[in-house]
Amino acid sequence: MSAFSAARMTVRGVGLVMLVLGLVIWTGNADGLVPIHMLLGIVLVLALWAVAALAVQAGTRPALPGIAIAWGVLTVAFGLAQAQILPDASEHLVVEVAHLFVGLVAIGLAEAVGAITTQSGAAAGR
Ligand code: HEM
Incomplete structure (x- = not known):
């Protein structure tokens, strides 16, 4: 498997x-x-950064x-700040x-960067 695919699968x-852990914590x-x-x-997040960096390396526009x-x-x-922000307030x-x-958008961005990179053919062979 390519590093690009591995990073996408990791995300x-x-x-x-x-998501499962977060929802269990939420209870x-x-x-x-x-x-x-x-x-x-x-x-x-490290895997998300890898997806982004490998996409740029593969020729995807960097935006x-x-x-x-x-x-x-x-x-x-x-x-990291989460537990300290208004911990006891409603x-x-x-x-x-x-x-x-924020977490869902992070996952979605990896999907989106992955999709535009494979669609444009930039990641062919990756
Ligand atoms: C894809 C990424 C993530 C998802 C989907 C996610 C989801 C969740 C959910 C649903 C909860 C329970 C509700 C809440 O307390 O907010 C939670 C709690 C928490 N998450 Fe995340 N999370 C993500 C990333 C992170 C990261 C990167 C960190 C820190 C480095 C983090 C730290 C925490 C902490 C400290 C809590 C407990 C907060 C508390 O007890 O009030 N999460 N997460």
């Missing part, structure tokens, strides 16, 4: 695990899983990969939904 696989019964969730979140790289920074920064729900949204 998909880890992304699915992140409030699995605080012990938060460090694993955070570690896997960082793995996911969307650039957005994906910036979004990865936002995803990790928000995730508004924390907004933070939780926003965090879920």
Whole structure:
């Protein structure tokens, strides 16, 4: 398997695990899983960056990969700050939904960068 495909599959696989872990954490019964969730979140962002970098290397125009790289920074920064933002207030729900949204967009950006790269033929043989 090419590095490009491997990075895409990593985002998909880890992304699915992140969603399940996040939803379990959300029930409030699995605080012990938060460090694993955070570690896997960082793995996911590294894979997203790999997808973006390999797409540019393959000749894809850099706008969307650039957005994906910036979004990865936002995803990790928000995730790391997450537990400290209004932890006890009822508004924390907004933070939780926003965090879920940021994560879903990160997964979606890897899909989008992957799709435009394979469609344009830029990643042929990758
Ligand atoms: C694809 C990426 C991600 C998805 C889909 C995702 C999803 C979720 C969901 C649904 C929750 C439960 C609701 C909530 O507390 O917000 C959660 C909790 C959490 N996530 Fe993520 N997450 C992602 C990435 C990350 C990353 C990169 C980090 C940190 C490096 C992180 C750190 C946390 C923390 C600390 C909590 C618990 C917060 C609390 O107890 O209030 N997440 N995540």
